[in-house]
Amino acid sequence: MIAPLERVITLVNVNGYHVGDFFGVPPTGRNFNYEAMHMFRILDNKIVEHRAIRDDLSFMMQLDLVRLHPKSMNIFFKLGRVTRTGREMS
Helix, strand or coil, rough: CCCCCCCEEECCCCCCCCCCEEEECCCCCCCEEEEEEEEEECCCEEEEEEEEEEHHHHHHCCCCCCCCCCCCHHHHHHCCCCCCCCCCCC
């Protein structure tokens, strides 16, 4: 990342396989994919502030750690994000 400005925003796509302990959750062997936006403030060529917006719900659903209530799933169907099994589409 090259940042000639004081504020920089990056959009990243994170994907991988859950093969190790993750904050006390044992490996599930499942793959995951989500987007995140990172915002940085730079002062004297150093990052002095960092904020992130992640899709944690989608991430946890892909690892089968969280399931939506059936009534809530209608919202996700309309958005085209979740299949009828409750898993996010790739």
